[in-house]
Amino acid sequence: xxxxxxxxxxxxxxxxxxxxxxxxxxxxxxxxxxxxxxxxxxxxxxxxxxxxxxxxxxxxxxxxxxxxxxxxxxxxxxxxxxxxxxxxxxxxxxxxxxxxxxxxxxxxxxxxxxxxxxxxxxxxxxxxxxxxxxxxxxxxxxxxxxxxxxxxxxxxxxxxxxxxxxxxxxxxxxxxxxxxxxxxxxxxxxxxxxxxxxxxxxxxxxxxxxxxxxxxxxxxxxxxxxxxxxxxxxxxxxxxxxxxxxxxxxxxxxxxxxxxxxxxxxxxxxxxxxxxxxxxxxxxxxxxxxxxxxxxxxxxxxxxxxxxxxxxxxxxxxxxxxxxxxxxxxxxxxxxxxxxxxxxxxxxxxxxxxxxxxxxxxxxxxxxxxxxxxxxxxxxxxxxxxxxxxxxxxxxxxxxxxxxxxxxxxxxxxxxxxxxxxxxxxxxxxxxxxxxxxxxxxxxxxxxxxxxxxxxxxxxxxxxxxxxxxxxxxxxxx
Amino acid sequence: xxxxxxxxxxxxxxxxxxxxxxxxxxxxxxxxxxxxxxxxxxxxxxxxxxxxxxxxxxxxxxxxxxxxxxxxxxxxxxxxxxxxxxxxxxxxxxxxxxxxxxxxxxxxxxxxxxxxxxxxxxxxxxxxxxxxxxxxxxxxxxxxxxxxxxxxxxxxxxxxxxxxxxxxxxxxxxxxxxxxxxxxxxxxxxxxxxxxxxxxxxxxxxxxxxxxxxxxxxxxxxxxxxxxxxxxxxxxxxxxxxxxxxxxxxxxxxxxxxxxxxxxxxxxxxxxxxxxxxxxxxxxxxxxxxxxxxxxxxxxxxxxxxxxxxxxxxxxxxxxxxxxxxxxxxxxxxxxxxxxxxxxxxxxxxxxxxxxxxxxxxxxxxxxxxxxxxxxxxxxxxxxxxxxxxxxxxxxxxxxxxxxxxxxxxxxxxxxxxxxxxxxxxxxxxxxxxxxxxxx
Numbered sequence: 001x002x003x004x005x006x007x008x009x010x011x012x013x014x015x016x017x018x019x020x021x022x023x024x025x026x027x028x029x030x031x032x033x034x035x036x037x038x039x040x041x042x043x044x045x046x047x048x049x050x051x052x053x054x055x056x057x058x059x060x061x062x063x064x065x066x067x068x069x070x071x072x073x074x075x076x077x078x079x080x081x082x083x084x085x086x087x088x089x090x091x092x093x094x095x096x097x098x099x100x101x102x103x104x105x106x107x108x109x110x111x112x113x114x115x116x117x118x119x120x121x122x123x124x125x126x127x128x129x130x131x132x133x134x135x136x137x138x139x140x141x142x143x144x145x146x147x148x149x150x151x152x153x154x155x156x157x158x159x160x161x162x163x164x165x166x167x168x169x170x171x172x173x174x175x176x177x178x179x180x181x182x183x184x185x186x187x188x189x190x191x192x193x194x195x196x197x198x199x200x201x202x203x204x205x206x207x208x209x210x211x212x213x214x215x216x217x218x219x220x221x222x223x224x225x226x227x228x229x230x231x232x233x234x235x236x237x238x239x240x241x242x243x244x245x246x247x248x249x250x251x252x253x254x255x256x257x258x259x260x261x262x263x264x265x266x267x268x269x270x271x272x273x274x275x276x277x278x279x280x281x282x283x284x285x286x287x288x289x290x291x292x293x294x295x296x297x298x299x300x301x302x303x304x305x306x307x308x309x310x311x312x313x314x315x316x317x318x319x320x321x322x323x324x325x326x327x328x329x330x331x332x333x334x335x336x337x338x339x340x341x342x343x344x345x346x347x348x349x350x351x352x353x354x355x356x357x358x359x360x361x362x363x364x365x366x367x368x369x370x371x372x373x374x375x376x377x378x379x380x381x382x383x384x385x386x387x388x389x390x391x392x393x394x395x396x397x398x399x400x401x402x403x404x405x406x407x408x409x410x411x412x413x414x415x416x417x418x419x420x421x422x423x424x425x426x427x428x429x430x431x432x433x434x435x436x437x438x439x440x441x442x443x444x445x446x447x448x449x450x451x452x453x454x455x456x457x458x459x460x461x462x463x464x465x466x467x468x469x470x471x472x473x474x475x476x477x478x
Numbered sequence: 479x480x481x482x483x484x485x486x487x488x489x490x491x492x493x494x495x496x497x498x499x500x501x502x503x504x505x506x507x508x509x510x511x512x513x514x515x516x517x518x519x520x521x522x523x524x525x526x527x528x529x530x531x532x533x534x535x536x537x538x539x540x541x542x543x544x545x546x547x548x549x550x551x552x553x554x555x556x557x558x559x560x561x562x563x564x565x566x567x568x569x570x571x572x573x574x575x576x577x578x579x580x581x582x583x584x585x586x587x588x589x590x591x592x593x594x595x596x597x598x599x600x601x602x603x604x605x606x607x608x609x610x611x612x613x614x615x616x617x618x619x620x621x622x623x624x625x626x627x628x629x630x631x632x633x634x635x636x637x638x639x640x641x642x643x644x645x646x647x648x649x650x651x652x653x654x655x656x657x658x659x660x661x662x663x664x665x666x667x668x669x670x671x672x673x674x675x676x677x678x679x680x681x682x683x684x685x686x687x688x689x690x691x692x693x694x695x696x697x698x699x700x701x702x703x704x705x706x707x708x709x710x711x712x713x714x715x716x717x718x719x720x721x722x723x724x725x726x727x728x729x730x731x732x733x734x735x736x737x738x739x740x741x742x743x744x745x746x747x748x749x750x751x752x753x754x755x756x757x758x759x760x761x762x763x764x765x766x767x768x769x770x771x772x773x774x775x776x777x778x779x780x781x782x783x784x785x786x787x788x789x790x791x792x793x794x795x796x797x798x799x800x801x802x803x804x805x806x807x808x809x810x811x812x813x814x815x816x817x818x819x820x821x822x823x824x825x826x827x828x829x830x831x832x833x834x835x836x837x838x839x840x841x842x843x844x845x846x847x848x849x850x851x852x853x854x855x856x857x858x859x860x861x862x863x864x865x866x867x868x869x870x871x872x873x874x875x876x877x878x879x880x881x882x883x884x885x886x887x888x889x890x891x892x893x894x895x896x897x898x899x900x901x902x903x904x905x906x907x908x909x910x911x912x913x914x915x916x917x918x
Contacts (some may be wrong), residue, residue, distance in 0.1 A: 034679070118551060319643075377828075390840065392842070395811070395813070395843045395844055397841070398839065399840045400837070400838060400840065400842060401836075401838040403836065405850070406531075407823070407825065407832045409825075410826065410827060410830055411828070411855060412830050412853060413852075413853070413854045415851075415852050416836070416849075416850060416851040417850045418838060419848040420840045420845060420847040420848070422843045422844055422848060
């Protein structure tokens, strides 16, 4: 790519505004008192406080992992604000009462709750800093028995469901950041789809970090009962700050017999500037459990933001004939770092999994795929297909692949393939010769490279993701 | 995502007594420094990423002592040593770590070429990179140096036979091999590690440790074919570390086949330091019973216009375990590198296990790198096809497995060694006697 010598210009982060909203913040730092404060602010039942304290005590005993292929200065966990909520003027009964400034923020983000309510058939749960501010379409969902609400609401109104499932997929002892999240999470989304119900619309939540010194610790729990299905979308943005912010979320999915969960993410947290100042540390634990027979969990992610992305959306395939899928596009530019991939744990008979991962690195970024495919002795006739492709743009970036394949049953069939390549000058020449400018050519080649993943996204998100990829790479080849 | 503890658990040192028996002072002697380096590092545990699938705990359960050739009638053992059938081969033979001049034959070595046992003056320049390198440095008494001057070519393969004939339990040898090829020199070196069984079947059942180190330097346009055949005893531990530095336009081809040992670990690092270097690494891991075969390959592309090919196949039966870790690194500026890694594993029994980890680390954009890995069992349709043509199930299984391994074994450039490898593979594939004799 010598002729196309990379001149890296800053692609302005268009979601980098802050909204001036009074917020109710907890004092800086973490202690049992902070946790009790969060729990009491949220008026939680006793079991939640116990869950949090257990996690906190566990967290104190743990040390931060060091094996990852990303580098960051040590995080001072006492310098984070663990609870930040937009100050409610009074209790809200309908969307019309939501702070207009807040609504404006969401409009800038491209989710005008009012209009979209009618236009797009999507129910939105918007999470601002750590608190869910509005959930649309609640009534319509309730008719079908689907519960879609903020996590704190679920704790109040459906404590039995929360108590039954919380922490069953990602136990508090799972890892350092999951333990931290379990101790301090302030809100998130809760979805429950009862037996036999196909959720009538796509569910979506939008996360936004607004306060410069708060961490965001949200918790998502999705339960699909026998024969139910749901498609859930998650979008993320944050304002531009010079300080790094920690985002340590936990997502738990549970699929019972014949249930089908599709979880899509378009992650565009602020990535820091060209020199790597600021940006979000996106350290997230996402895991789904295919508990029932013939259940299916599918993860699709388009990761374009964050200074550091470090997460492995995983599937535990317990039920016989269950299916796990992972489709990922991870794009890094400037000084972004990504260490992402998946884990597929095959336990049940005839379990199948499919992994398609596309990594694109540009600028001075570093992009790693790390994945585990584990076939337990009980997993008769398990099947896995893995494909990881990396593309490098410019000569200062890195692309790594670290797949782990562990097979303990000879009836398993495992295939893994990986390639690393670049956009060739011939390809660009071909486009330009036909009158297509270089920028467009690159954008089209990237779209083609990511096609297998993008087509797994729901329509609205696919459009957004395509556009995002183009935007992110603008001016990276010149 | 469980946190890996940085603390390395302290395990007992099974070599301390043997080192004390050498009567060296830790300060005065470089061997002492090497042993201290080993002690500081300790025996790796499964907590360490590079050893997560290979547990060395059994090594630590008893003390090892240096093997001796005392009381062995080496010449009487000659018939049992699996020498190559090709005439005019040069060979250097070690039994229990002691050079056997009577069994060796260096008459065919051309003038100017060195192929001789290391003398006492040998001292490694560094030894601290890995614990077993340091351990080798501390104990190594026997080794070989092969040095070809500029432009020399040795057509016949040079055979290095490291034979263990253990008469007691828990002995150890630490062979060291140095191969240096100057500009445009060409050679083939075959390293055979085996256990010796005499007519009464003695020796084979004793546990022992072979800890081999090989250092290879290839000058500009040099060409080395290195063969390693490991058929250690059923109770043996075999740990080997090979490091090759491949110069400008040089070519390094490795054939490393692991069939023996209770636990074997082969490290193979090739560093392509200058433009146009090439390396081809082929290997077969075929183990059964409770054996474990572990191979760690690293190809480090530090210069542009280099190429590498890695092809490893595994055949695992019984409760055997196979581990493959293949890491291809392309450093910044190492443009136009072409690299392919393939690892295919065949599990012949329900209790066999394969762990594979092919990795790519790329820091240059104009490269073509790929890897593929598979784990599976024999195809039932293929077995059916062969049976429909009159083969028994056992024959079909043997034929298909043989065909699977052949892609690697047929690349061996020494015909008699190829026959021996394929023979060993066939014996390995003999199905367990069954009353019906016709079931898979």
